[in-house]
Structure formats: C-alpha cells, structure tokens
Amino acid sequence: MKSPMSIGLAAASCLSMLAALFMVFAYVPTEAEQGIVQRIFYFHLPCAWVAFLSFGIVAVAGALYLWLGHKIWDDLSYAAAELGMLFCTLVLVTGSIWAKPIWGVWWTWDSRLTTTFILWLLYGAYLLLRAFADDTDEVARFAAVLGIAGVLDIPIIIVSVRLWRTIHPAVLLTRQGEHGLEDPRMVATLLVSLAAFTVLFVWLLWLRLGTLRLRARLAKLRKDLALLEIAGAHR
C-alpha cells in the first residue's frame, strides 16, 4: 500500500535504524567489563520492549474486539501477535548470543529468560490457535480470550519466576536507583535504538494490518461473487 502514512513510516524507520546502527557501531564507547559483545544490548532491549508492547496490543485490541465487535480490532490483535512472536524470538536469540561469552552458556533458567520464554510459548499457542482454525468470528473471539488471559498472566509469571531464581543483570534500574549504563553516550544510543525499533514495529504493524484488511475484503468479494453466480445460474 503506497499510502503517505506507509511511505512516511518506511522512511522514518530506515533513517532511525541507520542512525541506531551508526551509534551502536561507531559512536558508543565499548563497555569496559563485557567488551564488544555488550553492543548487542542496544538491539536486545528494544526488541524486548517491542515484544512486550505488542503483547499489550494483542490484549487491548482483543478486549476491544470482544466489546465492540469490529473486525479491525481482531486484525490488529492478530498482526501484533505475529510481530510479537518475531521480536520475542529476536530477544531470545540476541540474549543467547550475549549470554554465551558472558555467562558461558547459551541458555540458563534465569528469571527473565524464563519469563520471556513463557511469553514466547504463549504467543506460540495464540498463533497455533489461529493457524489451526479458520478465519471466523468465533475463532477471533477465542483468540481474543486467549490473548487477554495471557496478558493477565504476565504479572504472576514475573513474580513466580523471580521467586524461583534470578541472575540477570539489572540493566536499567536496580533497587538502589542505579543503572548499568555509566556513560551518557550509552543512554543516548539506547534511546535512539528504542525509537528506531518502535518506529519499525509501527511500520510493520501498519503493513501487516493492511494485508489482513485486504484479505478480509477479498474474502468478502469472493463470497459476493459466488452469491451472484448462484443467482445468475437460477435466472
């Protein structure tokens, strides 16, 4: 879709992503203790933020669909779930790449890893439900209910897994109000990267939502056409 909105979002995400890449590789100083591998953090955290954001959208749009019943909310919820799955996967992958040199293992059952992994499984269940079922209003309601249940679960997952075990570094804020990014340039890079990923997410969401809307229109046109043919055959 060549709407001005789409072109604007594409341009904004290209430019902001270029800026983020420049800052990550050329501007920000290398972290003293972890070395070069720490730079992946500027992609890791924005991915996590976008994954959480899209999970929120899945639930809110799902609730709006149950309340108002308009198909666009269901399409938004579906599009957000797909992107959430993508970015949640990226969080796990970038986290693993970072964890191998720093912790010495690809995977460990730390609290945030476990929480993210459970979220990933929830997304997976949501998308499997969509994949197994036809695109009907009934399934849209089922998906909305599952999405809402998933988001309601997040606080309890976080608490339970934190009580279970944790070794993840407190990157942003610790209880004492300190954060792990000592250099202001690191904070700037993180903020630009966050903005870039958010714009990219909005663009992708916009594209996917457009595709889903078109698909719904196509299904309706096909149905109308079939009805017309039946009417014509009877005449």
Next chain:
Amino acid sequence: MLEGFGPILRKDLRLELRTGESTVALVSLSVLILVVMVLAFGPGGARRAEVAAGALWIALIFAGTMGATRALLAERETGCIRGLLLSPVEPATIYAAKLAVAMIFMAEAGAAVLIVLVLFFNLDFGAALLRLVPVFLLGIAGLAALCTLLATVSGRVRAGAMLLPVMVVPLFAPALIAGSKASAAVLAGASLASVATWLKLLAAFDVLFVAAGYLLFEHVIIED
C-alpha cells in the same frame, strides 16, 4: 446470580455416578503418568520429595486437560451445551457449575494419585501428606479454571485436543512453579507457614483466572 448452578452440578455428578467414565479415565491416566515417572526417574534417592512432587503435578496437568476435553466433547455430542445456552441460565453460571464439576473430578484423580504416590515413592503417611492437601486444592482450582475456559475453545477447532495443553501449560506455568516448589517442600517436611509465599501466589492465580473465566466464558461458549 447463580441460578441454575445447582441443577447443572447435580446433572453432571449424577451422570458421573451412573457411568463413572470421567473418574475411570482420569484416575487411570494419572496413575499411568506416575508409573512413567517412576520408571524414568527411579523411586528412591535423595531427591525423592522433588521427584514425587513433580510427578504429582505432571499427572495433574495432563489428566486435567484430557479430562476437560472429554467432558466437553460429551456435552457437545449430546447437544447439552446448546440446551444449556437456550435455557435462561447466564453463561457465567454455566462456567461456575462446570468449574465446580471439573474441580471435583480433578480432586478425585488427585486423591488417587496421592495414594499411589505414597506407595510408589515410599513417603510416610501423615502430617506431610495432610499439608500437601491445601497446596493441591489451590493448584487444581487454577487448573480447572483454565481448562474449563480453554477446553471450550479447543473443542471447536481442528486438532483441539492437542492444542489444549499447548494453551494451558504456558498459562499455568506460574502456578506450576509455585505448586511444585511448595509440594516438594512440604513433602520434605517443611511447614505450611514456610511455603506461605507460594500459597499466596497460587491463591492469586486462582482468583485471577476464576474471575477471568467467569467474565470471558460467555464469549467462547456462544455459537454463531
């Protein structure tokens, strides 16, 4: 508010008393899962309490999801769900009644599992087992709430029987952590007070999902 709760509950229990299908299916399935666990991990060892607690929860999750699928399929085959929807009973009340029935069946299966667990894992009868009861009841309340809500969904899509555990297990994960940690602790001899945090977590999970199921059930049960 809960008009119709009693009759639905009585109907399901009477049906069960006459056929015994759910009890037999749930009990045999959960005992089989225990046997698999014992064969895979061995009955003894220092981590006896942990393995026993794990076996208990694995048996519960899979027996629970299968039981819920079965109960709902039977309802749909006989057209009972449609009858209930046509009757002047609130969908939320149907949910409450179905939840109560699911809890009773799971508690039955759980009781059978506990007895077998004691025998298989050589646990001492007595206080430890009594302390397991509240942990266990809090756990099945949450599981039954989830299964009752989501079995309605899985009953109406392709490959639903496979999809139900896929949906239930990640959602149940926090309760599973709390439940198995608390069970392992009390089986190893800890007091209930020492696992209070886990119990509170289980209770919070129950309240959340019973409320969510109560409010959301009408959206999954209505048919187009």
